[in-house]
Amino acid sequence: MDTPDTTPPSSATEPRTSYLEEKAFKSRTLLIFGTVTDVMAADVARRLIALDADSADPIDVLVSSPGGHLESGDAIHDILRFIAAPVHMVGTGWVGSAATHLFLAVPRARRYCLPNTRFLIHQPSGGAGGPASDIAIQAREIVKARERIARTIARETGKPLEDVLVDIERDRWLSAEEAVEYGLVSRIIERKTELREA
Template sequence: METSMTTTMNTPDSPAPASVPEPRTASYLEEKAFKTRTLLVFGTVTDAMAADVTRRLIALDADGDQPIHLLVSSPGGHLESGDAIHDIVRFIAAPVNMIGTGWVGSAATHLYLAVPRARRYCLPNTRFLIHQPSGGAGGPATNIAIQAREMVKARERIAATIARETGKSLEAVLTDIEHDRWLSAEEAVDYGLVSRIIERKSELG
């Protein structure tokens, strides 16, 4: 995760982005995905991604109250961008099904936890990563002190969200996120991040 003062969540390097489809193909695929009420959160979480995803969530919410399916495969990224998606998911009226695939790490885990546990699914090979925010503080000593305090606040906020949504104690979560904590799909279910591992769309709900 990353805050506005360059706090980041340390994650392995992301794979190179796939080639961008031709405009006509992209438009067709977007239209089909919209009709099936399916959105993708793939790649690094950025402010541009958050703006795009939240705009689509609001549009789908206005279009009807049927469930929205949000597929997540992301190493994380900017903390406040993850916050924006997390909060809009909770803000809209339409229910959202979170479906983890590939890997769900850091800020992506935070936005994944925006829905009740019963609506949190993942595919069999999904891996999850939880850890504390980290980053480089710079500038005058007074600014460094301010940035350090904000990083501690972010750590406590992330831990509180994980504790609330998994049923773990805050103390246990703070210990767990002290270092990278990787979880397989089965381990994520045991931890309380995921309600159920699915293999087919028909298993949703």
């Protein structure tokens, strides 16, 4: 006798997912949670472009990410600057590495964080391998990426480039209050209504 299949159909979860997606779209809210990858970058870019096409009203982006692939972070950073709708960037949990880079895509006046957010800035790292000539090429590219990241941080915080290069030499952790002082964040908020009061 065959045992009945008790696995719920996949469609059982789809209506709930669709409902949440629709609610998020209508509220013009986008979540960037988890490791930054090319798949995530494609998904975030698609959603940002759709929200921008839908309305010129502000988009709220909540970020909690340890970072990840630098060029994927670059893609999100550039799309955030490319679209016409204003974006409110809100850090929560932790915003590190490549996630800090995409966080800095919007003007400082629209960069916020929740009280317990921590930020991490540092230079890019790489797993160089292969022939010595390839390792040398990778090392040069990492140095270029380090300078580019430092220039972005300097531009968006008002810090001198020389100071930023020193600050990112090793991991630099900042609390919410320290991130405000450093210039990564304009203001610490606790409620969504505070975004509209800015």
